[in-house]
Amino acid sequence: MDFMVFQYPMISVQACLDGVLLGILFALIAYGMALQWGVMNIINIAQGDLVILGGYIAYFMYLYGIHPAWGVIVAPVIMFFVGIAIYKLVINKVVDRDLFISILATFGISILFMQLMNFAFGADVVLANSDYGTTMLFNNNVVLPNSKIFSAFISILFAICLVIYMKKSKLGRAIRATAQNARAAKILGVDTEKVYAATFGINAALCGVAGALISITFTIHPYMGLPYTIRSFMIVIVAGLGNLPGVAMSGMGLGVFEEFADYILGTEFRIGSVFLLLVLILVYRRFKLSRKREYLK
Amino acid sequence: MKLNKIILSFVSALVILFSTSVASFAKVVGDKIILGAAISLTGKYSSNGVHTQNGYNMAVDRINSMGGVKVGGKTYKFDIIYYDDESNPKRAAQLAERLISQDGVEFMLGPYSSGLTKAIAPVTEKYGVPMVEANGASRSLFTKGYKYLFAVLAPANLYLDVAIDLAVEKNNGKPVTVAMAFEQDAFSQDVRLGVLDAIKRTGSKKVIDDKLPKELNDMAATLVKVKQMKPDVLVVSGHTKGALTAIRQISEMKVDVPMLAMTHCDAAKLSKQHGKNSQYALCASQWHKTLTYKDNFFKDGMTYDADFTKEFGYAPPYQAAESSAALLVFKDAFERANSFDQKKVRDALAATNMQTFYGNIKFAEGGQNVDKPMVLFQVMCDDGGKCENKVVAPTKWASAKLIHPIPSWSKR
Numbered sequence: 030m031d032f033m034v035f036q037y038p039m040i041s042v043q044a045c046l047d048g049v050l051l052g053i054l055f056a057l058i059a060y061g062m063a064l065q066w067g068v069m070n071i072i073n074i075a076q077g078d079l080v081i082l083g084g085y086i087a088y089f090m091y092l093y094g095i096h097p098a099w100g101v102i103v104a105p106v107i108m109f110f111v112g113i114a115i116y117k118l119v120i121n122k123v124v125d126r127d128l129f130i131s132i133l134a135t136f137g138i139s140i141l142f143m144q145l146m147n148f149a150f151g152a153d154v155v156l157a158n159s160d161y162g163t164t165m166l167f168n169n170n171v172v173l174p175n176s177k178i179f180s181a182f183i184s185i186l187f188a189i190c191l192v193i194y195m196k197k198s199k200l201g202r203a204i205r206a207t208a209q210n211a212r213a214a215k216i217l218g219v220d221t222e223k224v225y226a227a228t229f230g231i232n233a234a235l236c237g238v239a240g241a242l243i244s245i246t247f248t249i250h251p252y253m254g255l256p257y258t259i260r261s262f263m264i265v266i267v268a269g270l271g272n273l274p275g276v277a278m279s280g281m282g283l284g285v286f287e288e289f290a291d292y293i294l295g296t297e298f299r300i301g302s303v304f305l306l307l308v309l310i311l312v313y314r315r316f317k318l319s320r321k322r323e324y325l326k
Numbered sequence: 327m328k329l330n331k332i333i334l335s336f337v338s339a340l341v342i343l344f345s346t347s348v349a350s351f352a353k354v355v356g357d358k359i360i361l362g363a364a365i366s367l368t369g370k371y372s373s374n375g376v377h378t379q380n381g382y383n384m385a386v387d388r389i390n391s392m393g394g395v396k397v398g399g400k401t402y403k404f405d406i407i408y409y410d411d412e413s414n415p416k417r418a419a420q421l422a423e424r425l426i427s428q429d430g431v432e433f434m435l436g437p438y439s440s441g442l443t444k445a446i447a448p449v450t451e452k453y454g455v456p457m458v459e460a461n462g463a464s465r466s467l468f469t470k471g472y473k474y475l476f477a478v479l480a481p482a483n484l485y486l487d488v489a490i491d492l493a494v495e496k497n498n499g500k501p502v503t504v505a506m507a508f509e510q511d512a513f514s515q516d517v518r519l520g521v522l523d524a525i526k527r528t529g530s531k532k533v534i535d536d537k538l539p540k541e542l543n544d545m546a547a548t549l550v551k552v553k554q555m556k557p558d559v560l561v562v563s564g565h566t567k568g569a570l571t572a573i574r575q576i577s578e579m580k581v582d583v584p585m586l587a588m589t590h591c592d593a594a595k596l597s598k599q600h601g602k603n604s605q606y607a608l609c610a611s612q613w614h615k616t617l618t619y620k621d622n623f624f625k626d627g628m629t630y631d632a633d634f635t636k637e638f639g640y641a642p643p644y645q646a647a648e649s650s651a652a653l654l655v656f657k658d659a660f661e662r663a664n665s666f667d668q669k670k671v672r673d674a675l676a677a678t679n680m681q682t683f684y685g686n687i688k689f690a691e692g693g694q695n696v697d698k699p700m701v702l703f704q705v706m707c708d709d710g711g712k713c714e715n716k717v718v719a720p721t722k723w724a725s726a727k728l729i730h731p732i733p734s735w736s737k738r
Contacts, residue, residue, distance in 0.1 A: 037554055044547070051544075255541075296548060
C-alpha cells in the first residue's frame with residue numbers, strides 16, 4: 030500500500046484527470062456493448078478484439094504516412110462492414126438462442142480474431158505516434174498528454190452523434206423499438222434482421238473509433254483485447270442497458286477507480302482491482318435482487 | 327514348408343521393423359546430426375521465435391557449407407527438426423517429449439523465452455538430452471542443478487546492474503537513488519533482483535519499486551511518482567511493450583530523469599518507432615554488431631550483421647545472434663567429444679571455452695555463460711532525426727561516450 034497519492038494533492042488531481050479522460054474512452058466501448066446487449070441480448074466477448082483491430086487500421090495508416098488521427102474516420106467505416114460480416118456469418122445464427130450460446134460464439138470469434146491478427150500483423154507491440162504534445166497545468170505539476178485529451182474529445186463527439194442518430198433517424202428509431210420489444214417491432218413492420226445487422230455494425234464501428242484512439246494514446250497488440258471487454262462489461266453492469274449518461278458516469282468512475290488503485294495498490298493490481306470491483310458489484314446486485322424477491326413474497 | 331514360410335515372413339517383418347525403427351530412432355542418420363527444437367512460430371512470442379529460427383538456420387547453413395562437423399574421422403552435417411510450440415509452455419514440454427521419444431532426437435536446441443525454456447528443461451533433463459539454449463536468461467534456470475542445460479547468454483540478473491554501476495560512477499562514486507518498474511514475469515523479476523543486488527552493493531537507495539502487469543500499456547502512475555521523487559536512475563523492464571510504453575509516456579509527460587535504463591530496446595525497434603523521443607535511453611543487450619569478438623565461421627559482428635541482413639532482409643537482433651552461437655557451441659562440443667554419446671557430449675559442452683562472433687562462451691556449474699558480459703548501448707540521434715544504437719559500457723567495448731545526464735525535455 031502506498032498513500033503517496035494523498036500526500037501530494039497534485040498527484041490526486043493528476044489521477045482524477047487521467048482517470049476521467051481514460052474513462053470516457055472506456056465508456057465509448059461500453060456504449061457499443063450496451064447497445065448490442067440491449068437490442069440483441071448478446072454479450073460480445075470479442076468486443077476488445079474489435080477494438081484492437083480498429084487500432085491496427087489506424088496503425089497501418091500511420092505506417093503509410095497518413096496521420097493516425099484520420100483513423101477515427103476510416104476505422105469505423107471499415108469496422109462497420111467487419112461487424113456486418115460477423116453478424117451475417119455467425120451472430121445471426123445465435124441471436125435468438127440462449128445467452129450462453131452467444132457468449133460461447135463470441136468467445137470463439139475472440140480467439141479467432143486474436144490468432145488472425147497475430148498471423149497477419151505479427152506479435153510485436155505497436156503504436157501510432159500522433160505528436161500532439163502535452164498540456165501542462167497547475168504550474169507544470171499536472172501533465173496531460175494531448176493525445177488523451179483528443180481521445181476523450183473524439184469519444185464524446187461520437188457519443189453525441191450516436192445519440193442524435195438514435196433519436197432522429199429511421200434506423201435509430203427502429204433499433205430502439207427492437208430493443209424495447211423485438212416481437213412487437215416485427216409485427217409493426219420493422220425488419221429486425223436488418224436492425225440486428227446494423228446494431229452489430231454500429232458496435233463494431235464504435236470499437237473501431239476506440240481502437241484508433243488507443244493506438245494513438247497507448248499501445249496495441251493482438252492479445253490485448255480482453256481487458257477492454259472486461260472493462261466494458263463492468264461499465265454496462267453498473268450503468269444498465271440503454272442508459273448513456275449512466276454509461277458515461279460509470280466509465281469515468283471506473284477510470285478514476287483504476288488510477289487510484291494503480292497508485293495505492295500498485296500497477297500490478299490495476300486490472301485485478303477491476304475484476305474485484307466487478308465481483309463486488311455482482312454480489313451487491315444479487316443481494317438487492319433477493320431483497321426485492323422477499324418483498325414480492 | 328508352410329511353417330518355414332511363416333517363420334521367414336515373421337523374421338523379415340522383424341528385420342524391416344527393426345531397420346526402420348533404427349533409422350527413425352537414430353540421432354545421426356547417414357551423414358546428418360539431427361537436432362530438435364520447439365520454437366514459437368505462432369502466438370505471442372512469434373516475432374522472437376522467428377528470429378531464433380533464422381539464427382539457427384543461418385548457423386546450420388554456414389557450418390554445413392564450411393565443412394560440417396568432424397566426428398570419428400567422418401564429416402557430418404547439421405539438420406534441425408522444428409515444431410511450433412505456439413508460445414505455450416505446456417505445448418513446448420509436449421513437443422520436447424515428442425522430439426525425444428518419438429523422433430529419437432538426442433540433442434536439443436532451446437526455444438524462445440525463459441518461460442518456455444523452463445517448461446522444456448525438466449524433459450531434456452529426464453532423458454539426459456543435452457540442450458544448448460540461447461534465449462532463456464532467467465536466473466532460476468541455473469539454480470535447479472540441471473546437468474544437461476547450457477545457455478550461451480548471460481543470465482537475466484546481469485542485464486541492468488551495469489547501469490547502476492555506471493550511474494554511481496557518474497555520481498563520483500557516491501550512491502544514487504533508483505526508481506524501478508518491472509513487469510511481473512520470470513525474466514523481468516530476475517532483472518530486478520540483479521538491480522537490487524547492485525543497489526545493495528553500491529549503497530544506493532530504491533525510491534520506487536513498481537511491478538507492472540502483463541497487460542501493461544499504461545505506466546503513467548509510475549511516471550508521476552518519478553516526477554515527484556526525482557530519482558537519479560529510472561530502470562524499466564517489461565519486454566517490448568514496457569520499452570515502447572515507457573518511451574511514449576516519458577516523452578508525453580516530459581519526465582526528466584538523469585539516466586533511463588531499459589531492456590528489449592532493439593526487439594521493440596525503439597529508435598524506429600519513437601525516433602528522437604527514444605534518444606539517450608540506455609539499453610541492455612546481449613550482443614551488438616560493433617563488439618570485436620571473432621570466430622572462423624561468421625568472422626565478426628559486422629560481417630554477421632551484413633550476412634544476416636542479406637539473407638533475411640532485416641538487421642539481426644541479439645536473439646538471432648545468440649541462436650547462431652548455440653550451433654557453434656554444439657559443433658565445437660561434438661568435435662571435442664569425438665563421439666555422439668550423450669554423456670560425452672554433455673561433458674564436452676560443460677568444458678566449453680571458446681570465442682564466437684557473439685562473445686566468449688564458458689559455462690558455470692549451473693549451465694549459464696559466465697564469460698560474456700552484457701553491454702549497454704545508448705540511443706543517439708543526429709540532427710536529421712536518424713537514430714543509432716551505440717555501445718557505451720563496459721568501457722572496453724564502448725564505441726561512443728555516454729551522454730549523462732540526459733538533457734531535460736525543455737532543452738531538447
